[in-house]
Amino acid sequence: xxxxxxxxxxxxxxxxxxxxxxxxxxxxxxxxxxxxxxxxxxxxxxxxxxxxxxxxxxxxxxxxxxxxxxxxxxxxxxxxxxxxxxxxxxxxxxxxxxxxxxxxxxxxxxxxxxxxxxxxxxxxxxxxxxxxxxxxxxxxxxxxxxxxxxxxxxxxxxxxxxxxxxxxxxxxxxxxxxxxxxxxxxxxxxxxxxxxxxxxxxxxxxxxxxxxxxxxxxxxxxxxxxxxxxxxxxxxxxxxxxxxxxxxxxxxxxxxxxxxxxxxxxxxxxxxxxxxxxxxxxxxxxxxxxxxxxxxxxxxxxxxxxxxxxxxxxxxxxxxxxxxxxxxxxxxxxxxxxxxxxxxxxxxxxxxxxxxxxxxxxxxxx
Numbered sequence: 001x002x003x004x005x006x007x008x009x010x011x012x013x014x015x016x017x018x019x020x021x022x023x024x025x026x027x028x029x030x031x032x033x034x035x036x037x038x039x040x041x042x043x044x045x046x047x048x049x050x051x052x053x054x055x056x057x058x059x060x061x062x063x064x065x066x067x068x069x070x071x072x073x074x075x076x077x078x079x080x081x082x083x084x085x086x087x088x089x090x091x092x093x094x095x096x097x098x099x100x101x102x103x104x105x106x107x108x109x110x111x112x113x114x115x116x117x118x119x120x121x122x123x124x125x126x127x128x129x130x131x132x133x134x135x136x137x138x139x140x141x142x143x144x145x146x147x148x149x150x151x152x153x154x155x156x157x158x159x160x161x162x163x164x165x166x167x168x169x170x171x172x173x174x175x176x177x178x179x180x181x182x183x184x185x186x187x188x189x190x191x192x193x194x195x196x197x198x199x200x201x202x203x204x205x206x207x208x209x210x211x212x213x214x215x216x217x218x219x220x221x222x223x224x225x226x227x228x229x230x231x232x233x234x235x236x237x238x239x240x241x242x243x244x245x246x247x248x249x250x251x252x253x254x255x256x257x258x259x260x261x262x263x264x265x266x267x268x269x270x271x272x273x274x275x276x277x278x279x280x281x282x283x284x285x286x287x288x289x290x291x292x293x294x295x296x297x298x299x300x301x302x303x304x305x306x307x308x309x310x311x312x313x314x315x316x317x318x319x320x321x322x323x324x325x326x327x328x329x330x331x332x333x334x335x336x337x338x339x340x341x342x343x344x345x346x347x348x349x350x351x352x353x354x355x356x357x358x359x360x361x362x363x364x365x366x
Contacts, residue, residue, distance in 0.1 A: 003044055003240060004040045005046065005235055007219070009063075012056045021058055027250055032066070038248075044120070046165065047081055047083070048083065070099075076100075078122055079122070080104065081103075082166040082203055087105065106123075107134075109122065119160065120162045126146060128145045132144070143189045161198055162199045162200075163201070167202065169189055175207060176228075191215060197215075200215040202216060207228065207231050208232060208247060220233065223256045235250065256281075257278045257281075259275065263297065266301075267296065281305065281308070283309070
């Protein structure tokens with residue numbers, strides 16, 4: 001039996017206000033083609049199918065299309081809800097779908113989907129506060145909740161067990177795009193919680209990671225933050241009979257990268273030509289904040305999305321709040337410009353600020 005492990009689709013998410021629907025649709029095309037070419041029996045989606053509890057219409061349509069195309073190939077799909085999903089909305093019609101198996105109810109975490117001689121246990125994201133009472137847990141923690149579910153999974157008389165879970169396993173490497181799920185300051189669960197499973201398909205962390213030979217994160221199919229610039233995106237293809245697991249890279253419609261340096265160097269360095277089609281986060285280190293920095297950068301790097309300023313030699317220094325009491329508004333505004341830029345406003349900028357201050361005064365008087 002061959003399974004394809006994927007997770008964290010986050011359908012409906014944008015990237016610094018740039019739509020990702022096209023990139024997500026390209027991933028669905030790649031996913032379907034991989035299932036066809038590799039003769040995959042079961043597709044595992046380990047949570048965060050959508051980016052928010054109430055997803056936009058086009059995201060729901062894309063999810064529907066993906067599941068319909070996988071079903072048409074004869075593959076089974078097992079999905080669980082993640083911390084971004086609404087378990088109720090995602091789980092609607094769970095018992096009505098053929099070859100699409102939704103596990104969003106914690107009480108069904110140990111009720112497997114049996115395909116051949118393999119039992120697939122879908123453990124949705126477990127909110128400790130919600131399961132502590134019904135499960136009579138001794139403490140309110142992710143470890144207590146997941147350990148209880150896994151005890152019930154291990155008690156099932158299945159010949160082979162595959163587990164889907166949405167959790168932060170100790171030792172995993174986070175990125176900037178995951179939502180914090182800590183309870184009492186603790187978000188992790190130990191790797192040992194998954195003992196007894198033949199394969200564990202994890203979701204939540206957005207980078208592919210091998211926690212053990214049988215416990216893995218597939219990561220998100222595309223980058224959702226600049227901290228993922230070095231990630232290889234894709235899915236794990238596991239042959240449960242042959243014991244072989246390989247990573248299948250996904251298409252990258254537009255790579256992401258981080259650049260740092262002085263603006264003139266960034267605009268003239270020939271070695272940076274390969275980044276001209278990337279989505280970029282740029283940190284400028286000029287001692288004085290360059291004028292029209294974003295416009296100038298986009299002249300060479302049209303997909304620059306985020307801009308920060310960290311002047312050379314200014315580490316550890318913080319802007320000083322200007323004295324306000326008893327001073328004219330225009331003088332406070334000009335002090336602010338000088339503080340953040342490192343030089344005085346020019347005559348045109350001063351006139352613009354004076355007009356803005358006067359307009360505010362007229363509006364207040366009216």
